Amino acid sequence: MSRILWFLMLLLLAGTAVGASWAFNNGTLSFGKQEPKVKPAADSGPPPMVVALGQVDGETQVAKPLPLVQGRIVELPRKEPGVKKGAALLKLDDGMYKAMADVAKAALDAAQQRHEQAKDCAEQYRLKEKQQQAAINAAQAEKKSVKLERDTN
Numbered sequence: 001m002s003r004i005l006w007f008l009m010l011l012l013l014a015g016t017a018v019g020a021s022w023a024f025n026n027g028t029l030s031f032g033k034q035e036p037k038v039k040p041a042a043d044s045g046p047p048p049m050v051v052a053l054g055q056v057d058g059e060t061q062v063a064k065p066l067p068l069v070q071g072r073i074v075e076l077p078r079k080e081p082g083v084k085k086g087a088a089l090l091k092l093d094d095g096m097y098k099a100m101a102d103v104a105k106a107a108l109d110a111a112q113q114r115h116e117q118a119k120d121c122a123e124q125y126r127l128k129e130k131q132q133q134a135a136i137n138a139a140q141a142e143k144k145s146v147k148l149e150r151d152t153n
Helices: 002-026 095-152
Strands: 074-076
Touching: none
Parallel strands: none
Antiparallel strands: none
């Protein structure tokens, strides 16, 4: 009985190995080898994104490429070998930086408006102080008239 059980397990193991081999080589499942589906050029979508971090130097370090900025490379204008001083090596997507500049401009405009309002506050305070003093004077005059009227009665 024990030999039959061992024989069945060995047969099951061999069958599994043969089935897996067939599935990987000939199968139509997602893990099997299939013909690659080629998309038309217009439907290919955005190009793949590459992230690169590094430092440019020779045998001895010459300079770090500063300022260190992040962004998506949208153009490599230089295609010939050699680099001249001041030549652009690449062009980054500046959408994020433009949006940050717009936010900063809006904050500056808001601060300038608050500054203009603060200039008017001094004049408003002086006028309000006059108004309050006039109300105090009117209340004191009313008090005197009531007291005088009470004393005469």
